[in-house]
Amino acid sequence: MNDSATLDESRIRSAGAEPHADAPRARAAERLAGGEFSTVGDVTVPDPIFSCRHVNVYYGEKHAIRDVSIDIARQEVLAMIGPSGCGKSTFLRCLNRMNDTIPSARVTGSILLDGRDIYDRKQDVVQLRARVGMVFQKPNPFPKSIYENVAYGPRIHGLAADRVELDEIVHTSLQRAGLWDEVKDRLSQPATSLSGGQQQRLCIARTIAVNPEVILMDEPCSALDPIATARIEDLIDELRATYAIVIVTHSMQQAARVSQRTAYFHLGSLVEVGPTERIFTNPRHRLTEAYITGRFG
Amino acid sequence: MSEEGKPVRRPRTPRETQELVERSLRRRYGAERRFRAYGLCAVILGIAFVAFLFATILAQGVSVFRQAYVQLDVFYDPEVIDPSGTRREDDLRLADYEALVRTALRAEFPGIEGRRDVRQLTRLVSSGAAHELQRRVLANPGLVGQRERVWLLASADVDLLLKGEIARDEIGEEGRLSEEQLAWIDTLRERGRLELRFNRTFFVNGDSREPEQAGVRGAVMGSFFTLLLTLILSFPIGVAAAVYLEEFAPRNRWTDLIEVNINNLAAVPSIVFGLLGLAVFIGFFGLPRSAPLVGALVLTLLTLPTIIIAARAALKAVPPSIRDAALAMGASPIQTVVHHVLPLAMPGILTGTIIGMARALGETAPLLMIGMVAFIVDVPSGFTDPATALPVQIFLWSDSPERGFVERTSGAIIVLLAFLIVMNTAAVLLRRRFERRW
Structure with missing residues (x-):
């Protein structure tokens, strides 16, 4: 008995939860996460771009995502929040099959993009990733020039017929990412010479240069200072008019500021989903409430 | 865990702590200095070995870039090279070029007669000299009948003597240079006909049994x-x-x-x-x-x-x-x-x-x-x-x-x-x- 309690506690801790969480409460959380409840709130939306049903992800023996079902709407920002290790990044990486690069990862359930299962054998991964772009936690521009960074996607996908069109794409992408005025005179300089916030906006410009339908953002501001963060948040708000955006964030303020819907993950399960305003003012599940009021997480 | 048997210690004052830290600091810096000294020793030792290696090899090998050459007035005698007058390449190739070298050498020392002396004289020049003349004639057949002053390879023994690798008193042993040869060498040097020049042979030749002709x-x-x-x-x-x-x-x-x-x-x-x-x-x-x-x-x-x-x-x-x-x-x-x-x-x-x-x-x-x-x-x-x-x-x-x-x-x-x-x-x-x- 005693042993299993410490085991539970260590599991919670390794999952990154509050180290002071007392064992009984942690056990309760574990039981809840074990699939003994269904998601609180309406997971469906009309005319979704992504429709995920009963998604499970395993890393070898580890059950990382437990039976998650959620729709993602067009022209909307969906924020995914939750304590570290709760699986929100894992789930995000399912949406453009970046988990394919991890050999031990296994995904079950269905994820439909415009009604077609992206894990279908006929689905081409390269094509999927051209439709579903991704921005990472740490800015990761290619060690090439600013111009080449943005031009890379259109070039490999053959989106520009000639140099003029390519220049045009680079120009508009940088402009939409709010970076044009800062870099227009030094497009040939290495991207690594930019500041962190500029690099992240360059990564966004690079992503929108291939004109995707969905943009996934994995904690895009966690490595940035508040001013750079504010600029990215404004940018997300503008981009919402054109793209569906899924953003994983650790900052509840950020989720509240940029998103229209919020999904709360806990230990691999989707606990609650709903309009952002309601989640933050009137959470229905006590785990959600505990997290957003700062009692753990 | 249990500390009951031990006397209770008075908590240290900040000053005492400082002293302890200072003492340990001295030890730590000592260790650091020692470690740096070891490293430096290792590096110096390594460099010394490399320097020694380079120095020995250079000392022994640098002389290879210079080589003893004899300057001779060679007459490309048509009688010797091409008695039939065909000027065909095959005939030019097979001619007795050693005879040309011999004649040129004897012209340098007119007083020498007798088979033994002539043979000793020709031994001053490498057997590669004949090949050199052959190469020149084949490259330019117009040379036949002409007179030319050329630098020809000296033999290995002459080369070694000029470089000081063999002493003059070694002469006569092991079938090396004789008294007469030594005298001829001195005469040639006085006339400026024998000297160490840049060793082209070493860079253009392949291997050879004769050291003076061997190249890389x-x-x-x-x-x-x-x-x-x-x-x-x-x-x-x-x-x-x-x-x-x-x-x-x-x-x-x-x-x-x-x-x-x-x-x-x-x-x-x-x-x-x-x-x-x-x-x-x-x-x-x-x-x-x-x-x-x-x-x-x-x-x-x-x-x-x-x-x-x-x-x-x-x-x-x-x-x-x-x-x-x-x-x-x-x-x-x-x-x-x-x-x-x-x-x-x-x-x-x-x-x-x-x-x-x-x-x-x-x-x-x-x-x-x-x-x-x-x-x-x-x-x-x-x-x-x-x-x-x-x-x-x-x-x-x-x-x-x-x-x-x-x-x-x-x-x-x-x-x-x-x-x-x-x-x-x-x-x-x-x-x-x-x-x-x-």
């Missing part, structure tokens, strides 16, 4: 062809293997087995590769013996593990965020590797390749097994010509009894080291060119 050209070309082919074969194969293993191969028992075996191959003694080359390439496939082609195949086997291991390490060192970025942009796996991962790994791969090539350049044992140790006079002009390599040439010369080969050996080592330095410099420059920060 054959070995350099042999090494060049062998290394060129080794690079052409091992670099693409090694990089492709590393990319496949690192980026595409599934992680399972087979790839583990391959990895272990590659690491084992890197440790296999090189002579074993030579035996394998002999059995497989020469015995089974029937490729020509002593050829740079076979040497390159064997050295490729030898360098592949080094290149693969270095390339894999370099690929592993590329940050995964770059791969993620490229894949998320919709680059295919091969585009990700070719556009982003390989360029970033290139400096490391090049370093590994250069280490492998440097090892291949200095490798002797496997080449012995496949016959590149043969005595080959002709300079190879292709991948299938019989050839030898620089380290093998050094080995051969160091084994020769003639004293003239001592400086040749060191000279060849200098050439080998120069070869290595040039290669390493090229590698450093290439590295700089490819190196990028991320």
Whole structure:
């Protein structure tokens, strides 16, 4: 008995939860996460771009995502929040099959993009990733020039017929990412010479240069200072008019500021989903409430 | 856990703590100084050994760049060269050029008669002198009937005497220079007809039994062809293997087995590769013996593990965020590797390749097994010509009894080291060119 309690506690801790969480409460959380409840709130939306049903992800023996079902709407920002290790990044990486690069990862359930299962054998991964772009936690521009960074996607996908069109794409992408005025005179300089916030906006410009339908953002501001963060948040708000955006964030303020819907993950399960305003003012599940009021997480 | 038996300690005052820290600091700095001293000693010792090595080799080998030449007035006598007057190349080739040298020498010392004296006189000049005259006539048949003043190779003994390698009192022993020869040498020197000049022979000739005629050209070309082919074969194969293993191969028992075996191959003694080359390439496939082609195949086997291991390490060192970025942009796996991962790994791969090539350049044992140790006079002009390599040439010369080969050996080592330095410099420059920060 005693042993299993410490085991539970260590599991919670390794999952990154509050180290002071007392064992009984942690056990309760574990039981809840074990699939003994269904998601609180309406997971469906009309005319979704992504429709995920009963998604499970395993890393070898580890059950990382437990039976998650959620729709993602067009022209909307969906924020995914939750304590570290709760699986929100894992789930995000399912949406453009970046988990394919991890050999031990296994995904079950269905994820439909415009009604077609992206894990279908006929689905081409390269094509999927051209439709579903991704921005990472740490800015990761290619060690090439600013111009080449943005031009890379259109070039490999053959989106520009000639140099003029390519220049045009680079120009508009940088402009939409709010970076044009800062870099227009030094497009040939290495991207690594930019500041962190500029690099992240360059990564966004690079992503929108291939004109995707969905943009996934994995904690895009966690490595940035508040001013750079504010600029990215404004940018997300503008981009919402054109793209569906899924953003994983650790900052509840950020989720509240940029998103229209919020999904709360806990230990691999989707606990609650709903309009952002309601989640933050009137959470229905006590785990959600505990997290957003700062009692753990 | 239990501290009941012990006397209760008074808590330390900040001052006492400071003193303790100070005392430990002194100890720590002492350890640091000692460690630095050890390191410095090791470095100095290493540099001393390298300096000693270079100094000995240079001291012994630098004299090879100068060589004793005799200046003679040669008359290209049509009677001797081409008695029938045909001027055909075959006739010109077969003529008795030694007679021309003999006549020219006797013209220099008119008083000398008698077979023994004449023979002693001609021994001052290398047998290569006749070849030199033949080469000149064949290159320019118009010389026949003309008179020309040429510098001709002196014999090895004269060369050694001029360089001070043999003392004058050694004369007469071991069939070396006689009193008369010594006198003639002095006369020639007084007349300015015998002197040390830049040794062109060493750089344009192949191997020879006569030390004064032996050159490194054959070995350099042999090494060049062998290394060129080794690079052409091992670099693409090694990089492709590393990319496949690192980026595409599934992680399972087979790839583990391959990895272990590659690491084992890197440790296999090189002579074993030579035996394998002999059995497989020469015995089974029937490729020509002593050829740079076979040497390159064997050295490729030898360098592949080094290149693969270095390339894999370099690929592993590329940050995964770059791969993620490229894949998320919709680059295919091969585009990700070719556009982003390989360029970033290139400096490391090049370093590994250069280490492998440097090892291949200095490798002797496997080449012995496949016959590149043969005595080959002709300079190879292709991948299938019989050839030898620089380290093998050094080995051969160091084994020769003639004293003239001592400086040749060191000279060849200098050439080998120069070869290595040039290669390493090229590698450093290439590295700089490819190196990028991320």
